[in-house]
Amino acid sequence: MNLHEYQAKNLYRKYDIPTTKGKLLTHPSQLDDILRSVGKNKWVIKAQVHAGGRGKAGGVVLVNSKKEANEEVRRLLGSNLVTHQTNAQGQAVNSIYIEEPCEIKDEIYLAFIVDRTSQRIMIITSSEGGMDIEEVAERFPEKILRNPINPIVGIMPAQCRQICEDLGFDKDLSVQMIDLMKNIYKMFVQKDLSLVEINPLVVTKDNKLICLDGKVVVDNSALYRQPKMNEIRDDSQEDERELKAEKLDLNYVSLDGNIACMVNGAGLAMATMDLIKTHGGEPANFLDVGGSVNEKRVIEAFEIILSDTKVNGILVNIFGGIVRCDIIAAGIIGAAEKMNINIPIVVRLEGTNAKEGLELIKNSNVTVYEEADLDKAALKIIELSNKGAK
């Protein structure tokens, strides 16, 4: 689950992590009050969306008068912001954070992530922070430094000193940075985060460290013990199909391709997607219907798959263990009848009651291509979806 920048900054304040003073606007009528309480005659207007790259896309603007502030707020509020991190539609701007401008001397990159390779929380830093960090990472990877935290001893003084030295910080900045990193680590662990990215962390003209941006991701698997985080979740920023699938307890991730996959088991789902790619196709989604699937869930899964207009072919790949293939077959038939599906479906049923399942499909009125061999099934759905066959 992603937090908005303003939510991240509210969290920073609770952990004594220095950030800017600002207020959230959700309606233009609040503007005058906010401008009065936040700054004097200059403000930074920041669109709140779950995506970075706002600066380059016109979503972060410095304004020098109330009139300008008013114009920018009206331009942004209710619009969709397209950045290099969003899709072509962009993300809806439903709120705007208005904060005081900061006199920047230097922009640093600082992130804490859960690193799967080392199985540790990793501190990532770069002296070249700011809006071009992706380019720095690509062209000068040696400028991105990584420091894993040992989970038993936690963040160590020697490690902190090394990071400060690498960033070229003087003593005064180092003292601030060490406190900052300790506080972020504490917040990271207590709030079950999987990412904190501060880009930029700025050094101000009077040598103070301030977190100017905030990207915070909470580990979804820990939301059950972070009820406060759950309460501030902003569904308007999330993929509609993924949200719906989550409510139905289906494991679904939207992708860019055209071939929908319906599979049981995450491993098999990954293998199915790989196979589609290997044969030159593009999967439209990852979908693991899970082990306790029944006819109703298969129909719901089809509904989600078919609400994606890019989809022009469906590959169903079920390995029946606990799941019975005849139940899946009944679901496919039910979905086809209910939804009048007019795109090709290739089905591969293997394992428990596969024979009965295939029998059910053969005896029904639905047109489904059956293929026992997974390689052939993948090739078939690619061929059919390319043709636009029914």
Ligand code: ADP
């Ligand atoms: P994004 O990463 O989505 O582009 P940021 O919050 O990082 O958004 O803002 C982009 C850039 O705008 C920053 O790198 C910084 O240079 C500038 N900026 C952002 N907030 C402020 C502020 N309060 N004062 C001065 N400059 C700012």
Ligand code: MG
């Ligand atoms: Mg940023």
